[in-house]
Amino acid sequence: MTRLAGACHCGAFTAAFETTDPAALQVRACQCGFCRRHGARTVSDPAGRLTLAFAEGATRRYRFGRRSADFLICQGCGDYMASVMEGVAVLNVVAADIGVFADRAPEPMVYDSETPEEKRARRLARWTPVTLEVRP
């Protein structure tokens, strides 16, 4: 397993992403209004592990639309780091500054026509098992 580490700009929110082969992972650019405004590029590995460490009091759990996931935003520097739901998560590798993905061309993704059930099934199948290390 390769262990890739990153953090938001102020350092309060850190991420450790364990994956076997980073080059084999799709880098996605979701075209929803939130991800476009944040310039997000996300990756996930359902066979990997993502550990997110942050302070509850310094992190915004932002929900919108179907309100089915927490979009985690550092309240110190505004960086959108990851989205989590039901034990899985996706990592924004631009905000986390994971260098191995920096030169990858992202795949634009449009999820507008998904039903809530399809969205949940896609995330559970595709996102990375996550461990949250939350301090107060």
Add this chain to the structure above:
Amino acid sequence: MSAAEPAWRAGGCHCGGVRFEVLTGETVEAQTCNCSVCAKTGFIHVIVPESRFRVTRGAERLTTYTFNTHTARHTFCSTCGVKAFYRPRSNPDGWSINARCLDDTEGLSITVEPFDGRNWELHADTLAHLSREAS
């Protein structure tokens, strides 16, 4: 109104709490920046003079982020984290809006050039014309 006249174009953060308007023509010069802050959001800078920018909602909803020398002041929506605009050090007489935050870019021809923000003092003169008020 002829096609060449500038028009006010609205934009904002994701949650709707922070809203702005910017006056531009149809042809827009924009820059990406390689500084450590902009690199984390892919901020697409459209720099305009003071008179061509206005905050229409939610100035009080902004959080300001500073670090190191605390000179650069990066503002983002306290609710959704989106960086919609700020006062750039390269152009203290104007504003930079994030083209990603415009409601509608249809009809706009936006040319994006890379800017070496890590060494902004060396090249700020190349941006000065963007925030200068038209005479």
